[in-house]
Amino acid sequence: MLLSPEQFAKLTEYASYSSHKLQDMLQWFQPSGMLHKYLSEDGDTLDYDGFRQFMNVYFGADLPSDLTQQLFLSFAFPPGANQHRSSFLSVVQSAFVNDEGSVGGVACSSKLLETPPILSTPKTERRPSLIEKTLKNVFFQDTEPKVDDFGLRRIPLKPLACYLSLLSGSSLPIDKLEFVFHVYDSDDNGYLDSKEIESIIEQMMNVARYQQWDTIELEPILKKMMADIDYDNNGIISLEEWIRGGLTTIPLLVLLGIDTEIKQEGCHIWKIRHFSKLTYCNVCRQGLSSWGGKQGLSCVLCKYTSHERCVLQAKNNCIHTYSPQANKEAKMTHHWLDSNNAGKCFKCKLSVGIFEGKRCRWCNLLLHDACVQASIDECDLGVLAYHILPPTNIFPSFLNTKKEGNNEVGALLQTTPPLGNKRPLLVLINPKSGGRQGEKIYRKFQYLLNPRQVYNLGKHPPEIGLRLFKGIKNCSILACGGDGTINWILESMDKMNYGNDRPPVAILPLGTGNDLARCLHWGGGYESEPLVKILNNIEKATIVYLDRWQIHIEQTKKSDKGDPQPYNIINNYFSIGVDASIAHRFHVMREKYPEKFNSRMRNKLWYLELSTTETLRSEYKNLHEQIDILCDGETVDISSGPNLEGLALLNIPSMYGGSNMWGSARKERSLWGKSSFFSPIGGSSNNLHSRVQDISDKLVEVVGVENVMQMSQIKAGVRGARRLSQCGTVVIQTHRSYPMQIDGEAFVSPPSLIQITHKNQVPMLVGKSGKRELKFNFFKRKSVDSNCSH
Numbered sequence: 001m002l003l004s005p006e007q008f009a010k011l012t013e014y015a016s017y018s019s020h021k022l023q024d025m026l027q028w029f030q031p032s033g034m035l036h037k038y039l040s041e042d043g044d045t046l047d048y049d050g051f052r053q054f055m056n057v058y059f060g061a062d063l064p065s066d067l068t069q070q071l072f073l074s075f076a077f078p079p080g081a082n083q084h085r086s087s088f089l090s091v092v093q094s095a096f097v098n099d100e101g102s103v104g105g106v107a108c109s110s111k112l113l114e115t116p117p118i119l120s121t122p123k124t125e126r127r128p129s130l131i132e133k134t135l136k137n138v139f140f141q142d143t144e145p146k147v148d149d150f151g152l153r154r155i156p157l158k159p160l161a162c163y164l165s166l167l168s169g170s171s172l173p174i175d176k177l178e179f180v181f182h183v184y185d186s187d188d189n190g191y192l193d194s195k196e197i198e199s200i201i202e203q204m205m206n207v208a209r210y211q212q213w214d215t216i217e218l219e220p221i222l223k224k225m226m227a228d229i230d231y232d233n234n235g236i237i238s239l240e241e242w243i244r245g246g247l248t249t250i251p252l253l254v255l256l257g258i259d260t261e262i263k264q265e266g267c268h269i270w271k272i273r274h275f276s277k278l279t280y281c282n283v284c285r286q287g288l289s290s291w292g293g294k295q296g297l298s299c300v301l302c303k304y305t306s307h308e309r310c311v312l313q314a315k316n317n318c319i320h321t322y323s324p325q326a327n328k329e330a331k332m333t334h335h336w337l338d339s340n341n342a343g344k345c346f347k348c349k350l351s352v353g354i355f356e357g358k359r360c361r362w363c364n365l366l367l368h369d370a371c372v373q374a375s376i377d378e379c380d381l382g383v384l385a386y387h388i389l390p391p392t393n394i395f396p397s398f399l400n401t402k403k404e405g406n407n408e409v410g411a412l413l414q415t416t417p418p419l420g421n422k423r424p425l426l427v428l429i430n431p432k433s434g435g436r437q438g439e440k441i442y443r444k445f446q447y448l449l450n451p452r453q454v455y456n457l458g459k460h461p462p463e464i465g466l467r468l469f470k471g472i473k474n475c476s477i478l479a480c481g482g483d484g485t486i487n488w489i490l491e492s493m494d495k496m497n498y499g500n501d502r503p504p505v506a507i508l509p510l511g512t513g514n515d516l517a518r519c520l521h522w523g524g525g526y527e528s529e530p531l532v533k534i535l536n537n538i539e540k541a542t543i544v545y546l547d548r549w550q551i552h553i554e555q556t557k558k559s560d561k562g563d564p565q566p567y568n569i570i571n572n573y574f575s576i577g578v579d580a581s582i583a584h585r586f587h588v589m590r591e592k593y594p595e596k597f598n599s600r601m602r603n604k605l606w607y608l609e610l611s612t613t614e615t616l617r618s619e620y621k622n623l624h625e626q627i628d629i630l631c632d633g634e635t636v637d638i639s640s641g642p643n644l645e646g647l648a649l650l651n652i653p654s655m656y657g658g659s660n661m662w663g664s665a666r667k668e669r670s671l672w673g674k675s676s677f678f679s680p681i682g683g684s685s686n687n688l689h690s691r692v693q694d695i696s697d698k699l700v701e702v703v704g705v706e707n708v709m710q711m712s713q714i715k716a717g718v719r720g721a722r723r724l725s726q727c728g729t730v731v732i733q734t735h736r737s738y739p740m741q742i743d744g745e746a747f748v749s750p751p752s753l754i755q756i757t758h759k760n761q762v763p764m765l766v767g768k769s770g771k772r773e774l775k776f777n778f779f780k781r782k783s784v785d786s787n788c789s790h
C-alpha cells in the first residue's frame with residue numbers, strides 16, 4: 001500500500017505550499033485544538049474521517065480523494081513484515097533523492113546480511129528520538145495487516161505529522177540529518193559502522209556520477225570527509241557526530257542528493273560546480289578554493305554561489321517562481337543578487353567591481369548598489385522576455401476563490417496569459433535522450449526561464465506541464481528529445497481538447513532519431529549551441545501544419561504472436577521489409593549492448609555499419625507475392641520491374657537521419673523512366689515523377705525499396721526509392737511475418753491487415769535554416785494534384 005510516484009510527486013507539491021511545522025500540527029490536537037475531537041482516547045490514533053479533516057487543515061485545500069485514500073492506506077497497512085523497512089525507505093527516500101540516486105537498495109539490503117557490530121558504548125544510554133520511534137512504531141510492526149474496510153482502520157498521528165513535516169521542506173536541516181542518519185543506520189544500533197559508512201560513500205558517489213563529477217578525484221575526498229566526521233576517531237559515527245559534521249563542516253545533505261528539489265520558494269537549489277576562473281562566494285565574499293580546486297555550490301535557479309562550508313549561512317533569497325497572491329495587477333520586480341563578478345553599470349556606464357553592485361536574475365541588468373536605489377523597481381525580464389512566463393502570472397489555484405479562468409481540475413497552480421507580444425514557452429525535456437544532454441539543458445532552461453516552465457519528462461508526464469499552460473492561449477511548446485519523445489508529447493496534446501488553440505511545437509533534437517526535427521529545420525542533433533540562440537530561433541519561427549496518420553494493425557491469424565505495436569500514430573514514416581529489418585536488428589543490438597550506444601556518434605556509426613554489411617538480399621525478395629497494397633482504394637502493382645524488398649510510407653521528407661526517399665521532383669525524371677509501373681491514382685493520369693512531397697497536404701507518399709544497395713544509395717542522396725503512389729488512405733495486407741517500423745521503432749508483425757488513414761494536422765514550428773535554405777514545399781502543392789486526395 002504505497003503511493004505511486006505520481007501521487008507522491010503531487011503530495012510533495014501540495015506540501016510545498018504548506019508552511020505548518022510539526023509543532024503547529026501537534027497543537028491542533030491539544031485539548032483546546034480544533035482537531036482534538038478526532039483523536040482516539042489514548043490520543044494516539046486517527047480514523048479516516050479525522051485524517052481527512054487533518055489533511056484539509058494542513059494543506060488548506062481539498063486533496064484529490066484518491067490521494068487521501070492512498071495516503072491513509074499507506075499508514076494503515078504498512079508493508080509486509082519482511083520488507084517493511086525497505087519499502088518504507090523507498091517511499092521516504094523518493095522524497096529526497098532524485099531519480100537515479102537510489103539509496104534504498106544499498107542501505108537496506110545490508111540489514112538482512114548483518115552481523116552484530118561491536119559497540120564501544122552500551123546501547124541503553126541512547127534515548128530514541130521521535131523520528132526513530134516513528135520508524136519503529138509504524139513500520140516495524142510484525143503484525144500482518146488484514147485488508148478490511150479502511151473506514152474502520154485507525155492510523156497513528158505522530159508518524160503522520162512527522163512524515164508531513166519532512167515532506168514540506170519547512171523541516172530544518174537538523175531534522176533531515178537525523179532522519180537520514182536513521183535511514184543509513186540499517187541495523188538500528190545508533191551508530192554508523194564501517195559498512196554503513198561505505199554505503200553512504202557509495203551513495204555520494206552515485207550522486208557525483210549523476211552530476212558528472214570526476215569521481216576518481218572525489219572518492220578519496222569523501223573518505224577523508226567521513227573520517228573527519230568521526231570526531232573521536234573510534235571508527236564509528238554517532239548521531240551527534242553526524243549532525244555536528246552535517247551542520248558545520250560538510251554539506252552532507254547536498255552530497256547525498258537531498259536538498260536539490262524545488263521544495264520551498266526562496267530556497268536555493270544547490271549543485272556542485274567546478275569553475276574555470278576565480279569565482280567568489282556570495283556568503284563570505286572570499287574566492288572559491290577548497291578541496292578539489294575552484295569548486296563550490298551554485299544555485300541552479302539564480303547562480304548564487306557558496307563555499308561548501310558557507311552554505312548553511314546562505315540566505316534563502318532565491319527567486320520566487322509564482323505569486324503567493326492571485327493579483328493580476330502585480331508588477332514584476334527585479335530580483336537583485338550581489339554581483340560576484342565585475343562589469344559595467346547599465347545606468348551610469350562606469351565599471352562595477354566584484355561585490356560593488358547587484359545583478360537581476362531575470363533581466364540580467366547590472367547596477368551599482370547606489371544606482372539600484374535610484375532606479376525603477378519594475379523588471380522587463382530582459383532579452384528572453386518573449387519566452388518567459390513571469391512569476392506574477394502564476395499563482396496557486398486554490399487562491400482563485402472566484403474560480404475564474406481556465407482552471408484544470410486538480411491543478412495546483414494556475415496561470416494567466418502575459419500581456420503584449422509574448423509567447424511563453426513550455427519546455428518539456430526527456431532527460432534520457434542523448435546521453436546526459438537532457439539533464440544539462442534541463443538545468444540551463446531552469447535558469448534562463450521561469451523554472452515553472454521547464455519539465456523533466458523522467459519525473460512528470462507531459463500532461464503536468466500542458467495543464468499548467470492550458471490557460472495560456474499564446475504559448476508555444478519546446479519538445480527536447482528524439483522522435484519518440486515528440487510522438488509522446490504530440491499524443492499527450494491530442495488528449496488536451498485544445499480546439500483551435502493548440503499550441504505549436506518546436507523541437508530541440510537530442511539523441512539519434514531526429515527525423516522530424518531535421519525536416520522542420522531544427523537540426524539533426526544538439527551540438528551544445530547556446531540555448532539563448534535556440535530561443536532566438538524559436539522567436540523567429542513560423543507555423544506549419546503537420547499531417548499525422550492513424551495506423552491500425554490487425555492480425556489476420558489470431559494465433560500468431562507478434563511484438564506490440566509501438567505507436568498508433570505515424571508522424572514520420574512507416575515501413576515493411578528490408579529497411580525495417582535493419583532497424584529491428586539495430587534495436588536488438590542496442591538492447592543487447594547498451595554501453596556501445598552511449599553517444600550519438602556511435603549510434604550513427606553502428607547504424608551505418610549495419611546497413612552496409614547486412615546481407616538481407618534474399619530474405620524479402622518475394623515481397624510482391626506476400627503483400628497486397630491498396631492506395632485510395634486501388635491496387636498498386638508492385639510485381640513488375642525489379643523485385644522490391646521493402647515498402648515505405650512517408651509523411652516527412654527525412655528518414656534514417658536525413659535520407660529523402662521520395663527524392664526531388666526534377667532529378668527523378670532522368671533516374672526513373674518507369675512510369676508504367678505505377679497504376680494511375682484516382683483516375684488521374686498525373687505523373688508521379690512531378691509530385692512534390694509536402695507535410696501538410698493530407699497525402700502520404702508510398703515508395704518501394706529494391707534492396708540494401710539501393711538503400712545505401714538513398715542514404716548517400718544519389719537516388720530516391722521507387723515511387724508507387726501519393727494518396728490519402730492506404731490498406732496493406734501481409735501474408736507472412738514481416739519486420740516493420742513506425743517512426744524508427746521496429747517490431748515484427750505476423751500476417752495482418754494494416755489500415756492507414758489521415759488523423760489530423762497539428763501546428764509545428766519551423767526553424768529558420770542557416771545560409772543554405774532547404775527547399776521544402778511545405779505550403780505549396782501543385783494544383784493538379786488537388787483532385788487526387790480523397
Ligand SMILES: [Zn+2]
Nearest residue numbers: 268299302318
Ligand atoms: Zn537561488
Ligand SMILES: [Zn+2]
Nearest residue numbers: 281284307310
Ligand atoms: Zn564562503
Ligand SMILES: [Zn+2]
Nearest residue numbers: 334360363379
Ligand atoms: Zn530585472
Ligand SMILES: [Zn+2]
Nearest residue numbers: 345348368371
Ligand atoms: Zn552605476
